[in-house]
Amino acid sequence: MLSAEFSASNDLIQAIDQLLLAGFTNLNHSHQMSLQRVAQVYRDTPFEQAMLSAVTDLSNGVFQPAAFMLLAVARASLQAAQHDQLLQQIRVQLGRPINDQSTSKAVALAATPPLLGSVQHWLTDLAVMGFSRLEPAMINAFTPTLAQLQTNPDYLRTSAILSGWLHELQLQPEQLPLFRWGDLWTRAMLSTLSLNSTPPTQPVSGTLYPLGIEWRQHSTLVSLVVYAVLEADSKASLATISQSAYKVAAIQQDQLWLLFPELSLLFDSLSTAKALVLRDAASLPTGQLLWDAQTASLGAKYDLLDVAERYFGLNPKQSIAQAQLAPQQRHPVHVAEPVVLSNYQLNQTTEACTITTGEHSFMLELGLINGTEIDLAVLESAQRLFGLVRYDAGEWLLRPLATSLKKGKPLFIGLENGKVFKKAPKNNAVGILKERASRLLREKS
Numbered sequence: 001m002l003s004a005e006f007s008a009s010n011d012l013i014q015a016i017d018q019l020l021l022a023g024f025t026n027l028n029h030s031h032q033m034s035l036q037r038v039a040q041v042y043r044d045t046p047f048e049q050a051m052l053s054a055v056t057d058l059s060n061g062v063f064q065p066a067a068f069m070l071l072a073v074a075r076a077s078l079q080a081a082q083h084d085q086l087l088q089q090i091r092v093q094l095g096r097p098i099n100d101q102s103t104s105k106a107v108a109l110a111a112t113p114p115l116l117g118s119v120q121h122w123l124t125d126l127a128v129m130g131f132s133r134l135e136p137a138m139i140n141a142f143t144p145t146l147a148q149l150q151t152n153p154d155y156l157r158t159s160a161i162l163s164g165w166l167h168e169l170q171l172q173p174e175q176l177p178l179f180r181w182g183d184l185w186t187r188a189m190l191s192t193l194s195l196n197s198t199p200p201t202q203p204v205s206g207t208l209y210p211l212g213i214e215w216r217q218h219s220t221l222v223s224l225v226v227y228a229v230l231e232a233d234s235k236a237s238l239a240t241i242s243q244s245a246y247k248v249a250a251i252q253q254d255q256l257w258l259l260f261p262e263l264s265l266l267f268d269s270l271s272t273a274k275a276l277v278l279r280d281a282a283s284l285p286t287g288q289l290l291w292d293a294q295t296a297s298l299g300a301k302y303d304l305l306d307v308a309e310r311y312f313g314l315n316p317k318q319s320i321a322q323a324q325l326a327p328q329q330r331h332p333v334h335v336a337e338p339v340v341l342s343n344y345q346l347n348q349t350t351e352a353c354t355i356t357t358g359e360h361s362f363m364l365e366l367g368l369i370n371g372t373e374i375d376l377a378v379l380e381s382a383q384r385l386f387g388l389v390r391y392d393a394g395e396w397l398l399r400p401l402a403t404s405l406k407k408g409k410p411l412f413i414g415l416e417n418g419k420v421f422k423k424a425p426k427n428n429a430v431g432i433l434k435e436r437a438s439r440l441l442r443e444k445s
Contacts, residue, residue: 006085009078012037016075017182023130024058035059038074047073063128065120071127072189075182076328083330086391090337093360094314094389116192118145119158123189131181139169150246158191160244164218183331190328201282201290206232207299208239208276208289209307210269211338211386212401213414215256222247222256224414226266227338227388227401229307229320230278230289236311237321238338239283241266241291251430254417258430265293267418273410275299287323304402304410308386309340314360337389339398346380355379355398362389362398372413374400381406 015034022031039055042048051074054067088098112120122142129138146166149159165184168177210228217223223244230239245259257267269276277299282290311320325334344357346364353364353376369375379385379400387400402412420428 002089003085006082009082012041013075013078013182014179016071017178019071020127020182020185021131021176021178023133024063024128025061026130026133027059032059038071041078042074063124065117065124068124068127069120069189069193072186075186076190076331079332080327080330082332083325083335086332086335087337090335090389090391090396094337094339096316096337097319112192115145115148115152115155116158119149119162119188119192123185126185131176131178134169134172136170136172139166142166156244158188160221161188161191163220163246167219183333199284201284203280204230204232204283204289205279205281206230208269208278208296209302209304210266210276211304211308212412213270214336214388214399214401215414217247217256219249220246222259224260228289229311232278235321236318237287237323238311239287239289241289243291255420255425255428255430257414257418257420258424258428261421262291262293264421265296265298266291267414267421269298270304270410270412271415271418272298273301273304275302285323286325287321303408304412305340305384305386305404308338308402309342309384312338312386313340313342314358332391335389335391338386339389340384340386341398342384344385346376348376362396365390365397365399369400369413373411373415374403374413378403378411 012034015037019027019031019034022028027035035055035058039052042051047070051070054070057064057067058071091098122145125138126134129135142162143166146159146162149155150163152159161184165181165188168181208228208230210226212227214225214227215222216225221244223242226241228239228241230237243260243263247256247259251259257263266276268274275298276296278289278296281292281295284290310317341355341357341360344355347354347356353366355362355364364376364379366376369379374385382403385400385403387398387402390397390399400413402410405411
């Protein structure tokens, strides 16, 4: 059961989204009241005067990027508070300690670079016009700016958000995904406040036990996050490795691994159930490892589910350190609590499937496992699974990432497609596109 505060913040987020839908040149009395509610939330806080000034400007038709930036900050801070409430709830439910370890924070830019300034103005124009009244000319006018963003690695976060969203805006769906578009508008605005710089790293040496891979993608970008246990200096911690790459529609599911050739060793580790020995690998305060195959080598055999259950079972045998996200990154979608379930039961209906063990019950994310290595047929015969507990649309969901075959071999999402590392298909789309890009560069030079 979620708190009344959580529901109240949901209501206010929805009210902000209605402002973005209608457009700030078309506000009615109800919209004006919503703006006042936003200002009231920040009374007696350091944001009080700035938020009051921004709300006054927006109510009076004074539309500057700074006012919309504060609106984005207001919406994001509500979601950060929701993230913290959800994380506390699920960790209490699973019998785990609450970790308040702070992480590094983004450093705001002293001045906005012209390219990021163009992004802010375009996002301001979208809000002023309103999502429900956007015209193709306004949407397409941003294409040249996006092309420039994509060539600069400092703006990767901004370009990754906007490349997918621009494609959605151009499609103009009949059923507008308002909450999603509100999120994308908010995160794009916030991404212009700081560069995509890498925080200071620390070298770490130890043994890494990869546990599973979470794939995320839209039409123009694919990302993967590897979840692992790192044992170093007689301590264990949750470690992640994240990689992203731009893609096009011609690159199908079975070729996505070809976008990440540097991860072949990591794939070998998972598929052969051999741990990785790390020597002076770069680690961030958030627990992320900056992958460099030169700092890793295959080590001894390990049992994926035994390692996972030791730290992430419902009654874990050993504690593990888990770093918190920085405040500006906290969002309900980023709640991802690793868990191992054993001796569970599946309860299927025509619309959903619930997985239950003891007093714990979760809905399965069927849309993300159907057609993968870990479908319902596999889960029915498996005894244990490793996955992530996530929150979406008012309920807790379980996203399976790995289990094992009867012979004890690890089975994880991405295993079948990863075979392209051994033998890539002839005339694969990734190879053809790289060859054409290389030819174009040679011709230009």
